[in-house]
Amino acid sequence: MLKLRRIGVDTYRENVAYLSRDCPLYRAEKFQGLAKIEVSKNGRSILAVLNIVDDLQLLPRDELGLSEQAFHQLGLPEGETVTVAQAAPPASRDAIRAKVLGRVLSAEEYEAIIRDIAANRYSKMEIAAFLIASASFLTTDEVLSLTRAMAAVGNRLTWPDRPIVDKHCIGGIPGNRTSMIVVPIVAAHGVTIPKTSSRAITSPAGTADTMEALARVDVDPDEMRDIVSRTRGCIVWGGRANLSPADDVLISVERPLGIDTREQMVASILSKKLAAGSTHLIVDIPVGPSSKIRSHLEAARLRKLFEFVGDQTGLTLEVQITDGRQPVGYGVGPVLEARDVMRVLENSPSAPADLRQRALLLAGRILEFDPRLRGGRGHERARELLDTGAAARAMSRIVEAQGPSPESYALGTRTRDLSADRDGVVESVDCYRIARIARLAGAPADKGAGIDLFKKVGDPVQKGEPLYRVHAAHPTDFRFATEMAASDSGYRVAAAA
Amino acid sequence: MLKLRRIGVDTYRENVAYLSRDCPLYRAEKFQGLAKIEVSKNGRSILAVLNIVDDLQLLPRDELGLSEQAFHQLGLPEGETVTVAQAAPPASRDAIRAKVLGRVLSAEEYEAIIRDIAANRYSKMEIAAFLIASASFLTTDEVLSLTRAMAAVGNRLTWPDRPIVDKHCIGGIPGNRTSMIVVPIVAAHGVTIPKTSSRAITSPAGTADTMEALARVDVDPDEMRDIVSRTRGCIVWGGRANLSPADDVLISVERPLGIDTREQMVASILSKKLAAGSTHLIVDIPVGPSSKIRSHLEAARLRKLFEFVGDQTGLTLEVQITDGRQPVGYGVGPVLEARDVMRVLENSPSAPADLRQRALLLAGRILEFDPRLRGGRGHERARELLDTGAAARAMSRIVEAQGPSPESYALGTRTRDLSADRDGVVESVDCYRIARIARLAGAPADKGAGIDLFKKVGDPVQKGEPLYRVHAAHPTDFRFATEMAASDSGYRVAAAA
Numbered sequence: 001m002l003k004l005r006r007i008g009v010d011t012y013r014e015n016v017a018y019l020s021r022d023c024p025l026y027r028a029e030k031f032q033g034l035a036k037i038e039v040s041k042n043g044r045s046i047l048a049v050l051n052i053v054d055d056l057q058l059l060p061r062d063e064l065g066l067s068e069q070a071f072h073q074l075g076l077p078e079g080e081t082v083t084v085a086q087a088a089p090p091a092s093r094d095a096i097r098a099k100v101l102g103r104v105l106s107a108e109e110y111e112a113i114i115r116d117i118a119a120n121r122y123s124k125m126e127i128a129a130f131l132i133a134s135a136s137f138l139t140t141d142e143v144l145s146l147t148r149a150m151a152a153v154g155n156r157l158t159w160p161d162r163p164i165v166d167k168h169c170i171g172g173i174p175g176n177r178t179s180m181i182v183v184p185i186v187a188a189h190g191v192t193i194p195k196t197s198s199r200a201i202t203s204p205a206g207t208a209d210t211m212e213a214l215a216r217v218d219v220d221p222d223e224m225r226d227i228v229s230r231t232r233g234c235i236v237w238g239g240r241a242n243l244s245p246a247d248d249v250l251i252s253v254e255r256p257l258g259i260d261t262r263e264q265m266v267a268s269i270l271s272k273k274l275a276a277g278s279t280h281l282i283v284d285i286p287v288g289p290s291s292k293i294r295s296h297l298e299a300a301r302l303r304k305l306f307e308f309v310g311d312q313t314g315l316t317l318e319v320q321i322t323d324g325r326q327p328v329g330y331g332v333g334p335v336l337e338a339r340d341v342m343r344v345l346e347n348s349p350s351a352p353a354d355l356r357q358r359a360l361l362l363a364g365r366i367l368e369f370d371p372r373l374r375g376g377r378g379h380e381r382a383r384e385l386l387d388t389g390a391a392a393r394a395m396s397r398i399v400e401a402q403g404p405s406p407e408s409y410a411l412g413t414r415t416r417d418l419s420a421d422r423d424g425v426v427e428s429v430d431c432y433r434i435a436r437i438a439r440l441a442g443a444p445a446d447k448g449a450g451i452d453l454f455k456k457v458g459d460p461v462q463k464g465e466p467l468y469r470v471h472a473a474h475p476t477d478f479r480f481a482t483e484m485a486a487s488d489s490g491y492r493v494a495a496a497a
Numbered sequence: 498m499l500k501l502r503r504i505g506v507d508t509y510r511e512n513v514a515y516l517s518r519d520c521p522l523y524r525a526e527k528f529q530g531l532a533k534i535e536v537s538k539n540g541r542s543i544l545a546v547l548n549i550v551d552d553l554q555l556l557p558r559d560e561l562g563l564s565e566q567a568f569h570q571l572g573l574p575e576g577e578t579v580t581v582a583q584a585a586p587p588a589s590r591d592a593i594r595a596k597v598l599g600r601v602l603s604a605e606e607y608e609a610i611i612r613d614i615a616a617n618r619y620s621k622m623e624i625a626a627f628l629i630a631s632a633s634f635l636t637t638d639e640v641l642s643l644t645r646a647m648a649a650v651g652n653r654l655t656w657p658d659r660p661i662v663d664k665h666c667i668g669g670i671p672g673n674r675t676s677m678i679v680v681p682i683v684a685a686h687g688v689t690i691p692k693t694s695s696r697a698i699t700s701p702a703g704t705a706d707t708m709e710a711l712a713r714v715d716v717d718p719d720e721m722r723d724i725v726s727r728t729r730g731c732i733v734w735g736g737r738a739n740l741s742p743a744d745d746v747l748i749s750v751e752r753p754l755g756i757d758t759r760e761q762m763v764a765s766i767l768s769k770k771l772a773a774g775s776t777h778l779i780v781d782i783p784v785g786p787s788s789k790i791r792s793h794l795e796a797a798r799l800r801k802l803f804e805f806v807g808d809q810t811g812l813t814l815e816v817q818i819t820d821g822r823q824p825v826g827y828g829v830g831p832v833l834e835a836r837d838v839m840r841v842l843e844n845s846p847s848a849p850a851d852l853r854q855r856a857l858l859l860a861g862r863i864l865e866f867d868p869r870l871r872g873g874r875g876h877e878r879a880r881e882l883l884d885t886g887a888a889a890r891a892m893s894r895i896v897e898a899q900g901p902s903p904e905s906y907a908l909g910t911r912t913r914d915l916s917a918d919r920d921g922v923v924e925s926v927d928c929y930r931i932a933r934i935a936r937l938a939g940a941p942a943d944k945g946a947g948i949d950l951f952k953k954v955g956d957p958v959q960k961g962e963p964l965y966r967v968h969a970a971h972p973t974d975f976r977f978a979t980e981m982a983a984s985d986s987g988y989r990v991a992a993a994a
Contacts, residue, residue, distance in 0.1 A: 008552025009515065012529055018506065025973070027942045032509055033698040035753040054565065055505025058555065068551065085977070086937075097755065100629055128622035129754055132597055132629040201530045256532040257626055258594070445524045476522070480582075 001025070001081035002064040004041075004074075011067040013252040015120045017048035018065030019084065020056065026084050028052045036123060038087040039064060039074060046074045047087045049123045073120060090116040096126070100133040107145040114149035118246040127253045131264070138263040143305065144312050146263075150271030151313075154244045157194070157221055157277040159228070163316075164277050165193050165366050168269055169284035170302075171203065172292035174327040174435045175453075178284070179207045180235055180341040181359035181386070184394035186366050187233030188385045193366075194228045196238030196276055201255050204438035204450055205334045208237035213338040213409050213447050215402040227401040234398060243275035244268070260292065266305050273315065280316040280369045282362055286324025290431040296321070320365055322358060326429040326457045329355040333443035333450015333471065335409050345392040354456070360386065409447040412471035414478040418485050420461040424493040429457060433490030434468075441472040441481035449473055449481075460496065467491050498522070498578035499561035501538075501571075508564040510749040512617045514545035515562030516581065517553065523581050525549045533620060535584040536561060536571060543571045544584045544618045570617060587613040593623070597630040604642040611646035615743040624750045628761070635760040640802060641809050643760075647768030648810075651741045654691070654718055654774040656725070660813075661774050662690050662863050665766055666781035667799075668700065669789035671824040671932045672950075675781070676704045677732055677838040678856035678883070681891035683863050684730030685882045690863075691725045693735030693773055698752050701935035701947055702831045705734035710835040710906050710944050712899040724898040731895060740772035741765070757789065763802050770812065777813040777866045779859055783821025787928040793818070817862055819855060823926040823954045826852035830940035830947015830968065832906050842889040851953070857883065906944040909968035911975040915982050917958040921990040926954060930987030931965075938969040938978035946970055946978075957993065964988050 002025060007018055017039055019028045029052065031037050036047045048070050053059040064082055066074060076082070092112035095105055105113075113130065116122060122130075138146070167182050179195055186193040197207035197217075208217045219227065219236040227234045239248075247268045254264065273281055283306050286292075287299045303319040310317030329340040329352035343351035344359065363386075364379030373381055385391045434451060442449030452469045455461055470485055472478035499522060504515055514536055516525045526549065528534050533544045545567050550556040561579055563571060573579070589609035592602055602610075610627065613619060619627075635643070664679050676692055683690045694704035694714075705714045716724065716733040724731045736745075744765050751761060770778055780803050783789075784796045800816040807814030826837040826849040840848035841856065860883075861876030870878055882888045931948060939946030949966045952958055967982055969975035 008550060008555055010518070010529075010549040010551060012548070021507070027939075030939075030942045032507075033749065033752050035755075051509070051564075052507040053505060054507060058505055067548075100632065100756075102633065123621075123753065125621040125625035125750055125754060128625035129629045129756075132626045133633075135597065136599065136630075136633060252530065253622055255530050256620065257622060258532075259597075259626075442524075442527075445527045 001083060002062055004076055004078055004080045004082050005059065005063045005065045006071040006078050007065040007067055009067045011069065013069065013249050014124050015046055015048035015070035015073065016051055016067040017070060018051050018053050018059050020059050020061045021052050021054050022061050024061055031086060034086055035089065035126070036087040038085050039066065039082050040085070041076055041080060041082045044074060044076065046070055047090070047121045069120065090121040092116045096130050100129060102137065104139055105142060105145070107148065110142070110145040110149040111152065114146070114153050114246045117249050118153045120249065124253050127250065128257060131250065131253060131257070131259055134263065135259055135261045140305065140308050143263045143267055144309050146267040147270045147274070147309050147313065150244050150246050150267055151274035153246050154275050155221065155242045156275050157241060159192060159194065159277050161192055163191065163279045163369055165191055165280040165369055166195060166273055166276065166278040167282045167284065167362055167366060168273065169286070170265060170269070170292055173286045173324050173431055174204060174332040174438065175329040175337055175340065175355070176286065177207060177210050177329065177337045177341050178355065178359040178362055180211060181344050181355070181391070182363045182366065183233045183235050184345065184391040184398060185359070185363040185382050185385045187231060187398065188390040188394040189367055189370070189381065190232060191370060192228060193233045194224060194276070195233065195235045196241055196243065197235060198238060200444045201251065204332055204435050204443035205337055206444065207235065209444035209447065210334045210337045210341070211235045212405050213334045214405065215399040216405050217402065219402060231394065231397045231401050233394065234402060236402065238272065241276070244271045247271060262302050262305055266309055270309050270313065270315065274313055278315065281310065282365050283317065283319045284322055284362060285319060286322045288324035288326070288431065291324035293324070316369065318365060320362060324431070327431055327434055327453060328358060330453045331450060332434055332438045332453070333441070334447040335411050336450045336452055336471070345395050347387060412442065412446060412448040412473045414472045414475065415469050416482045417466035417469050418489045419464050419466050420493050421463060422493055422495065423463050424461060424495045426455050426457050426459045426461060427492040427494040430490040433488060437470065437481050437485050437490065440477060440484055441470050442474060442477040446473045446477070449477065461493055498580060499559055501573055501575055501577045501579050502556065502560045502562045503568040503575050504562040504564055506564045508566065510566065510746050511621050512543055512545035512567035512570065513548055513564040514567060515548050515550050515556050517550050517556050517558045519558050521558055528583060531583055532586065532623070533584040535582050536563065536579050537582070538573055538577060538579045541571060541573065543567055544587070546620045566617065587618040589613045593627045597626060599634065601636055602639060602642070604645065607639070607642040607646040608649065611643070611650050611743045614746050615650045617746065621750050624747065625754060628747065628750060628754070628756055631760065632756055632758045637802065637805050640760045640764055641806050643764040644767045644806050644810065647741050647743050647764055648771035650743050651772050652718065652739045653772050654738060656689060656691065656774050658689055660688065660776045660866055662688055662777040662866055663692065663770055663773065663775040664779045664781065664859055664863060665770065666783070667762060667766070667789060670783045670821050670928055671701060671829040671935065672826040672834055672837065672852070673783065674704060674707055674826065674834045674838050675852065675856040675859055677708060678841050678852070678888065679860045679863065680730045680732050681842065681888040681895060682856070682860040682879050682882045684728060684895065685887040685891040686864055686867070686878065687729060688867060689725060690730045691721060691773070692730065692732045693738060693740065694732060695735060697941045698748065701829055701932050701940035702834055703941065704732065706941040706944065707831045707834045707838070708732045709902050710831045711902065712896040713902050714899065716899060728891065728894045728898050730891065731899060733899065735769065738773070741768045744768060759799050759802055763806055767803070767806050767810065767812065771810055775812065778807065779862050780814065780816045781819055781859060782816060783819045785821035785823070785928065788821035790821070813866065815862060817859060821928070824928055824931055824950060825855060827950045828947060829931055829935045829950065830938070831944040832908050833947045833949055833968070842892050844884060909939065909943060909945040909970040911969045911972065912966050913979045914963035914966050915986045916961050916963050917990050918960060919990055919992065920960050921958060921992045923952050923954050923956045923958060924989040924991040927987040930985060934967065934978050934982050934987065937974060937981055938967050939971060939974040943970045943974070946974065958990055
C-alpha cells in the first residue's frame with residue numbers, strides 16, 4: 001500500500017497521478033505507455049494519467065501523489081493508504097472506438113460517454129480522439145443525444161415560475177455585451193431571466209468577467225435563487241452551478257485544439273440552458289468576415305440545428321442573426337465593456353448606439369415571448385423600459401442583490417493610441433485581431449486592460465488621428481499588445497471616394 | 498525573467514512546464530486553457546503544456562519548472578533566466594487542421610507535421626487529433642509521404658556493404674521470437690543483418706527485452722557497427738539509435754488510445770527500416786482470430802500496402818503470411834522465450850517445433866535474397882546452418898560481441914499451474930488473453946515473469962492436467978495474474994470426438 005499525497009499542481013481538468021520510479025511496491029514503468037492507472041481505497045477509486053517521478057524530494061518512494069483535481073475527486077485525506085492498478089477501460093470506451101470507426105451512436109452510448117467524461121475517466125488525448133471523430137460526422141439525432149446526455153450529467157436548476165427566459169450569443173464579437181442590458185430590461189418587465197455566463201477562455205472578456213467589474217458573480221445556486229426571487233434577474237458566473245461538467249472538460253480540449261464545430265456548439269450551449277432550467281431562449285448568431293460564422297448560409301444551417309434540438313428538448317427557441325462585421329460598442333475588455341453597458345442603461349449621450357440597438361432588438365424578441373406583446377410590440381416595450389430608466393433601476397437592484405465585487409477594478413494606466421496611417425474612411429475592423437491585442441494587453445485577467453475604440457466602420461478618419469487606445473496594467477503585456485497593434489492594427493482605412 | 502528549474506518528472510514524451518499561480522511576472526491563469534506556452538532564452542526555445550503550481554515548496558514564485566524531457570530539450574542549466582509567452586502554433590498546425598477537415602495532404606505537409614512532432618511541439622491531445630483524423634482516411638500516397646517524412650527526421654544508419662537484410666513481425670503473437678533464430682542463421686551464411694528491436698509497450702516481451710536476458714542490448718550506433726563488422730549480425734534495442742523519433746512520440750499516443758491502423762503500422766515499421774539502412778526486408782504477418790490481423794483478406798490488403806511503400810522507397814520487401822492462431826513456442830515472457838530460442842539453436846529435443854519451423858521459413862526467405870539460393874534453396878540452407886550448429890555458434894559470437902547483460906535474470910519463483918477442467922482436446926488458445934496474464938504476472942519489467950505453456954492447439958488433455966504455469970516474482974503481480982487466469986485461462990478445451 002502507498003501513502004496518499006496531495007501534489008499542489010493544477011493539471012487543468014485532467015487527473016494526474018505521480019509515482020516514484022523507485023517505488024518498492026509497484027514498478028512504475030510497467031504502467032507507463034498505458035492509458036491510465038486506477039487509484040483505489042475501499043471501493044472508492046479514480047482513474048489518472050501517470051507521471052513518473054525521479055526526484056525523491058518531490059515524492060518519496062512509498063507515496064502516491066495526486067494532482068489537485070484528482071486528490072479532491074478521490075476525497076481521502078493525505079497519508080491514507082491506497083493501491084494502484086492498471087485501469088480497466090471506462091465503460092464507454094467501446095462506444096468511442098465505434099465513433100472513431102465512423103459509426104452512428106445511440107442515446108445510451110452518448111449517456112455513457114458523457115458520464116465517463118464528467119467523472120474524469122478519460123485523459124485529454126482520449127477526449128481529443130472522441131472530439132475529432134465526432135467533428136467529422138454527427139447526425140442531428142446524435143447532436144440531440146449528446147445535448148441531452150450533457151444536460152443530464154450535471155446539476156439542474158429549478159425555478160418556481162414560468163417562463164424562464166434566457167439569451168445566448170455564440171460569441172466571437174468583441175464588446176458584444178448585450179446580456180448585461182437585456183437582463184435588466186426583461187427583469188424590469190417582470191419576466192424571470194436568471195442568466196449564468198462564462199468567463200473568457202480565449203476571448204478578452206466573457207459576460208461573467210465584465211459583470212464582475214460591477215458586482216460579485218461567484219454565486220452558488222441557492223444564492224442565485226434568492227437573488228432572482230427578489231429581482232427577477234441575475235448575471236452570475238455559471239461555474240459554481242456545475243450545470244454541465246462534461247462540457248467543462250470538453251472545452252478544456254476543444255479550445256487548445258481550436259475545434260469549434262456547429263454540432264459541439266449547439267450541444268454545449270443547449271445542454272447548459274436545459275440544465276439551467278430555461279424554457280425560452282433567444283440565440284444571437286453574429287455573421288461577419290472575422291466572426292465565428294462567416295456567411296448567411298452557414299448561419300442558416302446553424303439556426304436549423306439549434307431549432308431542431310430546441311424543439312426536441314421542449315425549449316422554445318428563436319434565433320436572431322445579427323451583424324458581426326466589427327466589434328460592438330467602444331470598449332473591449334471587462335472594465336471598458338462595463339462602462340459601455342452602464343452608459344447605455346443610463347441613456348448617456350456617449351453610449352454606443354450599436355450596443356443599445358442590438359440589446360433592444362434581443363430584449364424585444366424575448367419580451368415577445370409574453371403573449372401580451374406578441375406581434376412586434378416587444379421592441380417598443382424594451383425601449384420604453386430602457387428610456388424611462390426602469391432598466392437602469394433593475395440593474396441597480398441586481399447589482400445590489402449580488403453584492404459588491406471582491407476587488408475593485410480600474411482602467412489600465414499604461415496607454416498608447418494607434419493612429420490612422422492615411423486619410424479616408426474605416427473600411428473594416430478585424431474582430432479576431434482586436435480580440436487578440438486586447439488579450440495580449442492583459443484582458444480578461446487584468447480587468448482594466450483592453451482596447452477603447454474611437455472609430456467604427458464607415459467613420460471618416462484623418463492621417464494621424466487615433467483609431468483606438470490600448471490600455472494595460474503590466475509593462476510586458478503593454479509591450480506585447482502595442483507591438484502587435486503596431487504590426488497590424490486590425491483596421492483597414494480606404495481612401496475616401 | 499524567471500529562473501529555470503528542473504522538475505524530476507517523466508511526463509512520457511510530452512513537454513510540461515510548471516509555473517506558480519502566484520508568479521509575480523506572469524499571470525499563470527492567462528495561459529491556462531490555451532494550447533501551449535513557449536519558454537525561451539536567447540533564441541533557444543521549446544513549447545510545453547502548462548501546469549499551474551499551487552505549492553511554493555514544489556516551485557517558488559519566481560521560477561519556471563520544466564519536466565525532464567522539456568528541460569533536456571531546452572538544454573540550459575538550472576538557474577538560467579528564461580521568458581515565457583503564449584506559444585504561436587507550430588508551422589504545420591494548418592496542415593493538421595486540413596487533415597481534420599478531411600483533406601489529402603502533400604509530402605511537404607507531412608514533412609512539416611513530422612518535424613514538429615519529433616521536436617515535441619505538439620501536446621498529446623494535438624497528436625491524438627492528427628492520428629484520429631489520419632485513421633479515418635489516408636491515401637496510399639499519404640502513407641508513402643508519412644513513411645518518408647518519419648524516416649527523414651531521425652538518424653540514418655549507414656553500412657559498408659550490401660545487402661542489409663532485416664525481418665519484422667507486425668506482432669500480436671506471444672512467444673513469436675523468431676528474430677533471435679533468424680539473425681544467427683543469416684549471419685552464419687555471411688549476410689549482414691543488423692537487427693534493431695523494440696521493447697514491449699503493451700505486450701509481455703519485445704525482442705529487445707528477450708535478448709536482454711542473454712546479452713546487453715542497450716548499444717549505440719557506433720558499437721552496433723563494430724559488432725556487426727565482427728559478427729555480421731546483432732540483436733539490439735533500437736531506442737539508442739533514435740531512428741524515428743517522431744514514431745516514438747506517435748506511439749506514446751497510439752498505444753493508450755489503442756489506435757492500430759494499417760497505414761500507421763506500415764509507416765511506422767518501414768520508416769524505421771529505411772532509417773536503419775535496410776535494403777531487403779521480410780515482413781511476417783500472422784493471421785488468427787486473436788491476432789492483430791484476423792482474416793486473410795485483411796492480411797492481403799496489408800501486404801499490398803507494405804509492398805507499395807516498399808517499392809516506392811527502394812526497399813526489396815517480401816511479405817510472409819503465417820499462422821497466428823495461438824502463441825508460438827512454449828514460453829511467454831523474456832526469460833522463458835530466451836530459453837525456447839536457445840533450445841531451438843542448440844537443437845535440443847525439447848525445442849518447440851513451431852518456433853523452429855517458423856524461424857526456418859523466414860530465414861529461408863531471407864537467404865533467397867542471395868542470388869545463389871534463389872528458387873527455393875533458402876530453406877534447405879537455413880536448416881543446414883541450424884542443424885550443424887553454425888547458427889548456434891553465430892549466436893554465441895553475437896552474444897559475446899554485445900557483452901553480458903547488466904543484470905542476470907532468473908525465472909519467477911512464485912508459480913501456479915492452470916489445469917484443464919475437462920477431458921478433451923485443446924481447441925483454441927487466446928493470444929490476447931495469454932499476453933494479458935503474462936503481463937499481469939510482471940513481464941516484461943520482470944524478465945523472469947510470464948507463462949510456460951504445456952499444451953498447444955490439437956493436444957489431448959485430461960481433466961486436472963496442467964495447461965500452463967504462471968511465473969511471477971512479486972506477490973501482487975502473482976495474485977493479479979493468477980486471478981485473471983482463474984477467471985478465464987484463455988484455453989478452450991473441446992470434448993474429444
